[in-house]
Amino acid sequence: MISQLTEVFQSYFETIPLVAFAPGRINLIGEHTDYQEGFVFPAAVKQGIWVGIQKNSSKTCRLYSMDFDQEYSFDLGFLSPKNGHWATYVMGMVALLKQSGYEVSGFDMVIGGNIPVGAGLSSSAALSVAIGTAISRLFDFKIPKKNIVLYAQKSEHLYAGVKCGIMDPYTSAFGVEGKALLLDCRSNTHQEIAADFGDYALVLVNTKVKHSLADTAYNKRREACEESVRILLNEFPEIKTLRDLSLADLKKVEGFLPKELYPKAKHEITECDRVHQAARALQAKDLAKFGRLLNLSHKSLSEDYEVSCPELDFLAETAQAMHSVLGSRMMGGGFGGCTINLVKESELDIFKDTLRKGYETSFGKTPDFILVEIGEGARIIS
Ligand code: GAF
16 A cells, blocks of 8 residues: 555655555444543554655645545635545644644645445544644644544544544554553543454454434434433532443432433443453453453443444344354444454354345345454554
8 A cells, every 4th residue: 555655646746755544443342432431442453544745835735535536635725624525534634733823834645545435444533643643744743642633533523523532533543553442531541451362353244334314313322411411410410421420320310311311321331331341351361251241232232322223233133143253243333334243263254154144135235344453553654
């Protein structure tokens, strides 16, 4: 990818670029908890986004996307990030950097990547983090990594309209090869935990669907949590978010929340607890327990938090029923995307065959299988 990107850059802009990389991410467990300042357990993957960049001594930014085979240019004096276009992510990061006082001047950029589209590996966060990393080095801004993460999150809020949490850009920026990050989304700090799955592989199964309500439903779930906090403040004045409640509070919480809000709050509280249990299980190499927690997470996301869909439920439940699978659950925002599975390496072919046949029969589509390895976070490549 690096040599291909450099070649493309040279043919477009007749100079050699500086190249930055930022990876996509998986999430082992801890879903929809980041925006309640809860705990998540993600890891960076080896696939990611590469950005080639060079100054062009003008006030214009000229872009080329290898994936879309499209050019785009914009004037730095007239930034108008529009939802839905890939260049939005470049304009979004540039707009936020300029607002923060960074004097970005004209640049040329080529973007390439190998993150499977629509699988829920967070290509947009990787793109924003790669752009931030590249611009920071090109102009010698020395932007702290954590700020790049916050700009990437804000860009998604403002220009893509999704009120996402910190997990995706944080993992892309701070990922460590072979380690999962036990991330506290309140302090925005993490503990690295060796992700050693022995003779089990991490396999993503892509439903290849994204139901159209995804972004609206995501923001609605976030609002439901905020509404629960407002109500619960009468009984628990010390809480700031649902993360501050524990399993011991569940009964009381049930008594105070309306019927439609309680299951959502329950998911938040139980999922944070599962994250801690899963991190301990992984440290203790208790993979069977780790897998059971993944299954429980799926049940909670599907039944209580209601962010799954028939395709995800089918894949997770079919996988969970197989003796070669320790755990399976939907991963990411939901309503499509993929499941994450812990599958015995020697039985991968049977796993794939069973899921492929069942999914084709039930949904008339062939799922994709993506084996993931845990890689390093964002960096300058050359
Ligand atoms: C998406 C969001 F971007 C994350 O912040 C997180 O909330 C995730 O959905 C669900 O856990 O990836």
